[in-house]
Amino acid sequence: MGHLYYERHFGLLAAATVIMFLLAHWNLLHDSLIGTFGLNGALHASALAFTLRAPESLRRKAAFIAISIGLSVVTLYVGIIGLVLFAVLPGTERLYTVLGVCALSGAITYGSVIRLCWMRKLSSRRILAMSMLCVLATSLAFFARIHAEWLGGWWLAAAWWFAFSGSLWYFDTRGTR
Numbered sequence: 001m002g003h004l005y006y007e008r009h010f011g012l013l014a015a016a017t018v019i020m021f022l023l024a025h026w027n028l029l030h031d032s033l034i035g036t037f038g039l040n041g042a043l044h045a046s047a048l049a050f051t052l053r054a055p056e057s058l059r060r061k062a063a064f065i066a067i068s069i070g071l072s073v074v075t076l077y078v079g080i081i082g083l084v085l086f087a088v089l090p091g092t093e094r095l096y097t098v099l100g101v102c103a104l105s106g107a108i109t110y111g112s113v114i115r116l117c118w119m120r121k122l123s124s125r126r127i128l129a130m131s132m133l134c135v136l137a138t139s140l141a142f143f144a145r146i147h148a149e150w151l152g153g154w155w156l157a158a159a160w161w162f163a164f165s166g167s168l169w170y171f172d173t174r175g176t177r
Contacts, residue, residue, distance in 0.1 A: 002173040003119050005051045006165075012047035013161050019043065020154035033076055040157040041065075041072025044164070052118060064117050068110065075106040092146075096139060099156070103138040107131035107164055114168070122171065130167040137163030 020043070022028075045068030049061040082098035089097060111127035141159035145151040 001053070002169065003053055004048065004169075004172070005053060006169045006173070009047055009051040009165060009169075010162075012051065013044070013158075013165060016043035016047060016161070017154065017158040020157060021152075024152045024154045034073055036153060037072040037076040038069045040161075041068040041070075044068065044161050047161075048114070048118075048165075054118075056118075060117070064113070067113055071106065071109050071113065074109075075102050078102055078105050096142065099138055099142055100135045103134045103160055104131050106160070107134040110164070111168075119172065126167075126171045130164060130171065133167045134160050134163045 020040070023039075042065055045065040049056075049064050052061075079098050079102045082101050083094065086094045086097050108127060108131045111122065111130055115122040115127065137159040138156050141151075141156050145155055
């Protein structure tokens with residue numbers, strides 16, 4: 001059964017992906033990285049918080065969304081620091097490395113918050129497995145973005161969202177069997 005209404009959750013993620021595509025296509029974010037990362041965190045956290053099976057207070061859901069926004073912005077700064085730390089690597093390798101570090105750290109911290117707030121039985125090993133899937137998904141999405149100019153930053157976020165939520169669905173509903 002799981003902790004979430006997963007069909008609704010994935011529907012909300014699809015809608016959030018369309019929103020991010022349209023915002024990027026119409027250039028409504030005005031190249032604000034903090035705003036973009038914050039919005040990415042808010043959209044996924046909202047899709048999670050509003051599809052919980054157990055009733056939770058609006059205050060608790062809002063706190064979860066606010067923490068998720070903060071974690072997304074921190075991930076941006078992890079990426080900025082990573083670009084400096086890995087400056088010794090050639091261009092493409094540096095971008096893949098930093099992207100992997102961001103995807104990994106973001107998934108670990110976000111998964112830990114989900115564990116603290118909603119899913120106490122989500123083990124550290126499962127969070128790590130989810131994080132590795134996020135690294136793989138964002139790396140493949142970045143590879144695709146290099147070869148398709150029309151794919152923007154929204155594409156990387158969407159790949160991460162679906163990898164994270166897909167693995168969360170698996171571990172929440174099928175991983176105990």
